[in-house]
Amino acid sequence: MYWNPSIERLPRKDLEEIQERKLKALIFYAYEYSPFYRRKFKEVGLNPWDFNGLRDLHKLPFTCKQDLRDNYPFGMFAVPLSQIVRFHASSGTTGKPTVVGYTKNDIDVWVECLCRALTSCGVTNNDIVQISYGYGLFTGGLGFHYAVERLGATVIPTSAGNTRRQIELMKDLHATVICCTPSYMLYLSEVAKEMGVDIANDTKLRMGIFGAEPWSEETRKRIEDKTGITAYDVYGTSELGGPLFTECVERHGIHVWADHYIIEVIDPKTGEQVGEGEKGELVVTTLSKEALPLIRWRTGDITYMESDKCACGRTHPRIMRILGRVDDMIIVRGVNVFPSQIEHVLMQVPELGEHYVIILDRKPDGLDEMTIQVELSEKAKIDRTTDILELERRVEELLKEYLNVRAKVEVVNPGTLQRFEGKAKRIIDRRKI
Numbered sequence: 001m002y003w004n005p006s007i008e009r010l011p012r013k014d015l016e017e018i019q020e021r022k023l024k025a026l027i028f029y030a031y032e033y034s035p036f037y038r039r040k041f042k043e044v045g046l047n048p049w050d051f052n053g054l055r056d057l058h059k060l061p062f063t064c065k066q067d068l069r070d071n072y073p074f075g076m077f078a079v080p081l082s083q084i085v086r087f088h089a090s091s092g093t094t095g096k097p098t099v100v101g102y103t104k105n106d107i108d109v110w111v112e113c114l115c116r117a118l119t120s121c122g123v124t125n126n127d128i129v130q131i132s133y134g135y136g137l138f139t140g141g142l143g144f145h146y147a148v149e150r151l152g153a154t155v156i157p158t159s160a161g162n163t164r165r166q167i168e169l170m171k172d173l174h175a176t177v178i179c180c181t182p183s184y185m186l187y188l189s190e191v192a193k194e195m196g197v198d199i200a201n202d203t204k205l206r207m208g209i210f211g212a213e214p215w216s217e218e219t220r221k222r223i224e225d226k227t228g229i230t231a232y233d234v235y236g237t238s239e240l241g242g243p244l245f246t247e248c249v250e251r252h253g254i255h256v257w258a259d260h261y262i263i264e265v266i267d268p269k270t271g272e273q274v275g276e277g278e279k280g281e282l283v284v285t286t287l288s289k290e291a292l293p294l295i296r297w298r299t300g301d302i303t304y305m306e307s308d309k310c311a312c313g314r315t316h317p318r319i320m321r322i323l324g325r326v327d328d329m330i331i332v333r334g335v336n337v338f339p340s341q342i343e344h345v346l347m348q349v350p351e352l353g354e355h356y357v358i359i360l361d362r363k364p365d366g367l368d369e370m371t372i373q374v375e376l377s378e379k380a381k382i383d384r385t386t387d388i389l390e391l392e393r394r395v396e397e398l399l400k401e402y403l404n405v406r407a408k409v410e411v412v413n414p415g416t417l418q419r420f421e422g423k424a425k426r427i428i429d430r431r432k433i
């Protein structure tokens with residue numbers, strides 16, 4: 001099943017021709033209409049008339065989050081405000097918020113991308129889709145809303161929060177698909193259980209589309225085991241245009257629509273492109289955006305890329321599950337580790353629950369110390385202190401073995417750690433305080 005079969009199955013060579021043509025046009029467009037890019041091109045001595053397309057891509061300067069902050073609110077827009085039909089903004093937890101704007105055509109491209117994605121993972125006009133991503137300045141809620149309506153499916157616009165009501169509505173309105181963060185899905189299933197609702201048997205839910213935070217394969221298994229649904233990964237950021245890409249039914253990577261976006265993976269330290277299959281930071285160039293075109297946008301997300309043709313028949317390249325954020329990379333005693341890798345190890349231990357927090361401290365002797373607090377699983381019938389101690393030692397050994405990190409593990413009672421309705425906050429870094 002395809003939303004736009006001729007484009008989704010277009011031979012790679014033809015896709016590259018589209019990219020070539022649109023990239024050259026983008027460089028002229030940015031030079032002409034974006035004072036920010038005109039200045040940036042001048043700084044690196046780039047003349048749009050000398051630009052040779054894809055093979056010169058690596059010569060183009062990067063664009064990063066700081067550029068958006070420095071030009072807050074409208075300094076990077078390439079159209080007058082009269083052409084903007086909507087704003088979205090990031091939360092701004094680390095400094096000023098960043099604002100993005102969309103023209104009518106930008107919204108249409110966003111909806112087209114997400115419609116292709118939703119169709120690729122099997123959502124149809126017969127589905128009833130509960131959207132539990134926040135509606136508002138965050139792109140998750142409205143992004144899914146528009147695409148689900150365009151598909152002709154039915155929307156239940158619950159937004160985030162009010163968890164017990166979410167479960168009642170899921171049951172009463174026969175929701176078949178849910179969109180939210182993976183950590184919220186786990187919380188929903190806990191609350192459902194408290195209410196005596198078994199999602200697998202008492203609701204019609206068959207599928208979930210989860211994203212907005214990095215999550216692991218093990219978490220996917222846990223969600224599926226607890227709820228009986230099939231879990232898909234989604235990717236997108238407000239700067240690129242909101243949720244845009246999901247896994248297809250093959251669930252081997254997320255198709256990135258190459259007629260609208262060019263992807264590269266780079267070494268975050270050197271800025272050099274890395275080979276296919278090698279991990280690095282995802283860099284995206286937007287080929288269709290009018291209001292806020294982005295050239296070599298550094299997403300800060302760590303992944304790797306595969307471009308062989310997918311078994312689903314789509315020719316567009318895939319990025320693999322996001323391993324973490326460049327900023328979230330924890331460096332403890334010289335070892336690099338991502339919270340999602342820690343999660344992967346924890347979720348392999350059946351006695352442990354899904355909720356955990358990573359605490360970083362600096363000891364008086366100057367050495368860093370990592371403590372992982374993780375909840376005991378509801379099912380694990382352990383109450384003897386010696387058994388808990390034995391479990392903690394076992395998890396510490398596993399972390400040492402898989403990630404080569406030394407961490408102190410503290411197993412706590414189920415329900416002790418904080419729950420999140422949006423993105424989960426997994427790291428408490430006390431070293432900065």
Ligand SMILES: [Zn+2]
Pocket residue numbers: 248249250255310311312313314
């Ligand atoms: Zn596919």
